[in-house]
Amino acid sequence: SQTIHQWPATLVQPVGSPLSLECTVEGTSNPNLYWYRQAAGRGLQLLFYSVGIGQISSEVPQNLSASRPQDRQFILSSKKLLLSDSGFYLCAWSPRGRGYTFGSGTRLTVV
Amino acid sequence: DQQVKQNSPSLSVQEGRISILNCDYTNSMFDYFLWYKKYPAEGPTFLISISSIKDKNEDGRFTVFLNKSAKHLSLHIVPSQPGDSAVYFCAASRNSNYQLIWGAGTKLIIKP
Numbered sequence: 001s002q003t004i005h006q007w008p009a010t011l012v013q014p015v016g017s018p019l020s021l022e023c024t025v026e027g028t029s030n031p032n033l034y035w036y037r038q039a040a041g042r043g044l045q046l047l048f049y050s051v052g053i054g055q056i057s058s059e060v061p062q063n064l065s066a067s068r069p070q071d072r073q074f075i076l077s078s079k080k081l082l083l084s085d086s087g088f089y090l091c092a093w094s095p096r097g098r099g100y101t102f103g104s105g106t107r108l109t110v111v
Numbered sequence: 112d113q114q115v116k117q118n119s120p121s122l123s124v125q126e127g128r129i130s131i132l133n134c135d136y137t138n139s140m141f142d143y144f145l146w147y148k149k150y151p152a153e154g155p156t157f158l159i160s161i162s163s164i165k166d167k168n169e170d171g172r173f174t175v176f177l178n179k180s181a182k183h184l185s186l187h188i189v190p191s192q193p194g195d196s197a198v199y200f201c202a203a204s205r206n207s208n209y210q211l212i213w214g215a216g217t218k219l220i221i222k223p
Contacts, residue, residue, distance in 0.1 A: 006154075043213055043215035043216045044216075046213075088152070090155070092154070100157070101157070102147075102155050102156070104154050105153060105154045
């Protein structure tokens with residue numbers, strides 16, 4: 001069966017520090033991968049999606065970047081965090097079809 | 112431009128009664144709709160979906176209704192239970208596009 005792992009679960013980082021959140025999927029190949037953010041009291045905002053290794057599409061220009069070095073690995077990064085980067089970050093995958101499966105999320109607090 | 116709208120940020124329902132969550136969309140090309148449930152500090156989990164060729168899909172206490180002419184769908188939960196308290200997201204997609212377009216979510220509170 002397919003599983004998705006996302007870590008860390010919580011993270012407190014100072015302003016200006018770098019960020020790296022990792023997401024891996026098991027039990028499937030060539031999935032579509034997504035990074036979402038849920039800011040406090042708001043809906044889900046799609047940040048990046050990837051349909052294959054090295055293929056990244058950005059939905060919202062911002063202080064973040066994403067990379068897909070391997071088929072089932074998706075990384076969200078920042079060189080210098082801003083206060084506004086605080087939020088709940090979610091990784092998700094989908095097969096070549098319908099429906100997403102989400103990871104458990106990372107609560108990022110930038111202080 | 113919000114293509115999927117959930118106009119009620121929150122909804123409070125008595126335990127045992129019916130909860131009705133609404134979702135409107137503007138893009139007539141959407142042909143597949145999903146509902147997700149999200150608890151605080153957790154990822155959303157898939158609840159129920161419906162294809163545009165249907166107008167109703169039922170799974171236990173959960174039923175989704177689709178009105179294509181009104182571009183409206185709703186999620187009914189009967190009877191509502193305390194564990195149903197969560198944020199519910201509506202999402203839509205087109206056949207040729209695997210991306211989901213999300214509503215802003217509705218926070219459902221089930222009162223004992």
